[in-house]
């Protein structure tokens with residue numbers, strides 16, 4: 155195995171957790187683990203990666219890279235791949251990674267394995283048909299681009315160490331600068347992002363109305379959790395689309411997923427089936443969600459959820 | 473305005489997955505338009521309706537059976553359709569993109585729309601790869617689209633927010649849920665669809681020389697899950713037991 159690259163994902167000068175998860179995967183793959191950091195004023199992040207045992211880090215630091223665009227990231231990464239010839243390039247399967255990974259793959263003539271959830275001796279494991287089946291995919295040529303589902307691999311621990319830092323010359327073509335980011339609207343929420351959250355509390359049609367999501371928000375606040383929703387709750391207009399979990403919503407893999415008043419339709423399971431521990435709260439003992447739940451309570455959510463919030467409060471305070 | 477929609481036929485979302493000789497068996501499975509591609513078709517129709525002129529062409533790479541999906545898009549209101557038959561070809565996402573791009577190069581387009589992923593293989597690559605081959609700017613995961621003079625503006629979903637991106641035309645956008653609610657074909661639409669052009673091309677005749685870069689070594693079904701612990705005690709007791717189990721057994725709290 156030659157070089158295995160971890161393309162760091164950073165936001166506002168901080169490395170995202172998925173970056174460290176990719177370091178873990180890169181070590182499993184073997185070979186020389188190297189990092190790539192792209193952005194503006196990001197040299198500090200490169201040395202940070204070194205503390206996690208990454209031997210060498212390529213840094214593309216340029217004022218024009220402050221704002222992400224597909225074309226700029228593709229330009230930088232594709233040129234670097236062509237020059238340095240890594241064997242495997244790991245990119246986060248985030249909104250950003252999903253956007254420039256296939257573009258880069260196409261430019262360098264590489265195959266891509268998307269949204270992987272496992273690795274076994276040279277092959278990458280990924281769900282297809284919304285988790286109803288899995289495939290093991292291997293490369294027939296290199297480089298290979300791999301996008302990695304967040305929250306699946308454990309984050310690498312600090313090992314100490316210092317990375318050799320190589321600065322990469324960055325220059326753009328006129329067509330790289332044609333896309334203009336007019337505005338970035340941030341959701342102001344103290345809660346974690348669904349796809350990154352360690353704990354998710356999700357509500358369905360059983361919540362009966364938008365006002366009752368307050369119950370789930372209270373629970374989420376105690377747990378530091380994100381709040382998701384089923385499509386029924388979204389279609390009813392109780393939550394925004396961006397919070398929908400499922401086949402036509404977000405794919406999540408938290409360590410704990412609490413499904414409240416959700417029946418567990420196949421399309422919902424498609425988005426949360428890879429959660430490590432699933433808890434269901436539903437008044438219908440026959441609900442499908444109990445078939446995938448590790449723990450469940452059969453009962454009225456309006457009674458159970460406030461009690462649950464209180465119980466967690468007690469536990470987490472003590 | 474010339475609008476082209478890339479469309480894939482996929483398994484119905486309820487379909488049960490059965491393996492036969494190590495492959496996914498599609499016999500007896502209901503097939504549908506990939507739901508994200510349906511958003512793309514709907515958006516193209518709305519753009520045409522809003523501008524009061526233009527053409528919507530739907531293009532699919534797949535087997536003969538994909539004609540059903542194309543006919544359905546025609547019934548929704550698309551003007552004509554192209555099927556590129558890929559039977560017998562060794563495919564991966566790159567090869568499919570090369571095939572589609574080859575067909576698109578023979579067409580006129582101002583805007584190409586696609587779903588951001590197909591719900592079967594969920595690779596989320598083909599649309600973006602096509603944009604790269606054709607040298608078009610892209611806006612991925614669009615939840616709102618505005619067409620301007622020689623440019624488009626897309627609202628795209630990012631973690632923790634929305635990004636508003638403007639690119640010049642021609643361009644490619646991929647659709648995300650939230651963009652619109654796809655219409656159902658009307659009776660009149662279904663009747664008209666029968667008379668619309670559906671051109672069938674063999675991918676083998678297109679002269680694509682890309683070869684697959686990845687290979688599926690194995691397909692397997694997930695292990696069935698063990699039955700979980702269901703607490704049926706009175707609420708306060710059940711809740712206490714659950715929290716205890718999450719802390720001491722599952723160790724997730």
Ligand SMILES: Cc1cc2nc3c(=O)[nH]c(=O)nc-3n(C[C@H](O)[C@H](O)[C@H](O)COP(=O)(O)OP(=O)(O)OC[C@H]3O[C@@H](n4cnc5c(N)ncnc54)[C@H](O)[C@@H]3O)c2cc1C
Pocket residue numbers: 357358359360361383384385386387398399400401402403404414415416417418419420421422425435436437438441453454455456485507
């Ligand atoms: C193409 C397609 C794509 C789809 N994509 C998605 C998707 O991405 N995500 C998704 O979620 N769905 C999706 N669906 C929809 C899916 O099939 C279901 O309709 C949906 O998930 C149902 O949502 P629900 O479980 O909240 O509602 P319901 O099925 O109505 O279930 C509500 C549940 O709440 C329980 N309940 C009611 N009151 C109480 C109470 N007081 N206390 C406790 N429990 C209570 C009921 O017992 C019931 O089990 C899709 C469907 C299609 C056709």
